[in-house]
Amino acid sequence: xxQNRSFVAMxxxxxxxxPSGQGDAMEASEQLVKRLDGVCSRFGDGELAALNxxxxxxxxxxxxxxxxxxxxxxxxxxxxxxxxxxxxxLMDVWGFSGxxxxxxxxxxxxxxxxxxxxxxxxxxxxxxxxQSSVTLPDGAALDLGGLVKGYASDRVLALWRERGLTxxxxxxxGNVAALGGRPDxxxxxxxxxxxxxxxxxxxxxxVRDLSVVTSGGYERYREIDGQTYGHILNxxxxxxxxxxxxxxxxxCPSGELADALSTALFVMGAKEAQTFWRDHPELSFECVLVxxxxxxxxxxxxxxxxPEPGDYEVVGGAW
Ligand code: AMP
Ligand code: MG
Numbered sequence: 001x002x003q004n005r006s007f008v009a010m011x012x013x014x015x016x017x018x019p020s021g022q023g024d025a026m027e028a029s030e031q032l033v034k035r036l037d038g039v040c041s042r043f044g045d046g047e048l049a050a051l052n053x054x055x056x057x058x059x060x061x062x063x064x065x066x067x068x069x070x071x072x073x074x075x076x077x078x079x080x081x082x083x084x085x086x087x088x089x090l091m092d093v094w095g096f097s098g099x100x101x102x103x104x105x106x107x108x109x110x111x112x113x114x115x116x117x118x119x120x121x122x123x124x125x126x127x128x129x130x131q132s133s134v135t136l137p138d139g140a141a142l143d144l145g146g147l148v149k150g151y152a153s154d155r156v157l158a159l160w161r162e163r164g165l166t167x168x169x170x171x172x173x174g175n176v177a178a179l180g181g182r183p184d185x186x187x188x189x190x191x192x193x194x195x196x197x198x199x200x201x202x203x204x205x206x207v208r209d210l211s212v213v214t215s216g217g218y219e220r221y222r223e224i225d226g227q228t229y230g231h232i233l234n235x236x237x238x239x240x241x242x243x244x245x246x247x248x249x250x251x252c253p254s255g256e257l258a259d260a261l262s263t264a265l266f267v268m269g270a271k272e273a274q275t276f277w278r279d280h281p282e283l284s285f286e287c288v289l290v291x292x293x294x295x296x297x298x299x300x301x302x303x304x305x306x307p308e309p310g311d312y313e314v315v316g317g318a319w
Contacts, residue, residue, distance in 0.1 A: 002183060005030060009037045010149055012173030016156070018165065019183045025163050029156045033172070036155065039065060040148045042088055042097065048142060052088065056138035058128065066132050068144060068151060069125075071256065075147070076122045079264035079276070084235035086120040088141025094240065095222055096231045107224050113238035115139075120235070146232075150213055150259025153177035157255075177211040177255045187304075194310065195246035195290055202296055203288070203307040203314075211255035215262035216247030216290075232266050241267045244292050248273065251302065252285035261285060270297065274319045 001020040006013060007030050016029050038046040039062070051059050061069070072085035091097050093108040093116065119139035126135040136142055144151075149172040156170045157179050168179040169188050178188040187206035194200035195218045205212060217230025217240070229240040248265045250258040261283075265273040270291050277287060277299050286302040296314045298305050307314045 007034075009033050010041075010152070010172065012149075014173065015171045017169040017171075018160070019167055022165065022168075025160060025165060029159060029170070032155055032159060033152050036148065036152045040068070040144050042141060042143055042145075048144065051134060051136060052141045055136040055140060058126070058131070058133045058135045060131060060133045063132065066127070066134065068147070069134055069142070070127060072144060072147060072260070073122055073125070073127075075257075075260040075264065078280075079261070079268070081122070081235050082267040083146060083260050083264035084120060084122060084233075085142055085144055085146065086122055086125065086137065086140045087233050087235060087238075088143035089116045089139070090120065090233055090238050091143055091145075091231070092141075094229060094233070095224075096220065107229075107239075117235075117238040120238075146263040147256050147259040149173060149175040150177075150211065150255035150257070153211060153255035174215070175211070175213045175255060175259055176207075178207045178209060181208045192249050192288055193247070194308075194312075196311075200310065201308050202290060202310065202312055203305055205251065205302075205306075206304045207251070210251055210253060211258040212249060212251050213255065213258035213262045214247055214249040215266045216245075217241070217243065217266075218246065232263055234267050243267065244269045245273070246290045246292055248290075249288040250285050251287065252283070257283065258285065261287075265289070274299075278319055 002017050003020050005016045005026045040048050047065050075083040119137050124137035153170045153172050153175050157177055160168050160179050166180045167183045170177045176190045181187045187208050189204050190207050190212045191201040191204050194202045195216045220231040221228050232241050234241040243266050245266055248262050250262045252258050270289055286299045289297040294312050296312045298316050300319055
């Protein structure tokens with residue numbers, strides 16, 4: 001038997017599943033996720049918000065935030081800047097921050113985008129390991145929204161392991177992480193959403209000790225002048241990514257890596273994402289790419305994917 005707990009954090013619905021009788025672990029996990037939300041939010045008075053206010057001056061940060069910033073720099077380098085954690089101000093001008101009030105009614109001007117992009121260069125971010133201090137480029141804002149849910153799911157699983165648990169499932173708005181299999185020994189099953197239908201699935205995956213993270217333009221979007229814009233930005237243009245992908249799902253043991261890669265491969269588009277998979281066997285990840293022309297491309301190492309009958313052509317085979 002299992003028990004569930006749902007709550008809202010990081011602007012999304014979170015769900016925890018544990019064997020029955022684990023009320024304390026549930027409570028501790030919820031508090032952990034809410035604490036991380038406070039630390040990593042761009043809004044309010046948490047640590048990341050304070051660091052953003054201090055952009056341009058060296059600021060000592062906690063070990064936890066320091067490690068996240070260092071890692072986000074690695075993901076940026078690894079993905080050739082498709083993952084860029086400094087796009088906060090660009091998210092603002094596209095109206096993806098805060099409430100609906102004050103949303104821009106027109107797309108931001110070219111000059112505004114290029115001056116914000118110039119500041120969002122990760123090479124301008126200075127980190128001092130000895131002092132645990134970070135100097136953000138003046139005029140840029142750190143935005144860890146591309147990986148923080150994955151990181152939080154890793155931390156929840158670590159907490160469960162410390163308590164001796166061997167089975168559990170965490171779902172943080174599109175970021176699923178499994179500890180072991182179900183209490184009865186069978187694998188957990190994780191559905192991959194159909195990006196074109198509200199609650200349909202393109203398929204399901206059996207998982208044990210893996211994270212399954214999906215990014216897609218359909219998750220958060222807005223309309224300006226009748227055109228739809230998704231919340232994942234292309235760091236080369238400063239504009240919402242015009243990907244030929246509807247969604248990217250990454251499957252690997254680390255939730256943080258899966259989250260960063262899901263965002264980055266969405267920006268890359270199908271062809272470059274497949275090349276990235278081929279070029280990075282050391283990352284040990286698998287993926288499911290859903291393309292605009294309704295194909296589901298599964299990476300050659302993916303095990304057990306069961307497509308749902310529907311409007312998509314499932315294409316396996318070599319990449
Ligand atoms: P995800 O849902 O994991 O794909 O993350 C999307 C979130 O990451 C956005 O809401 C922004 O906060 C942030 N973001 C947008 N574009 C990028 C990008 N190219 N690289 C890193 N983070 C991004
Ligand atoms: Mg992500």
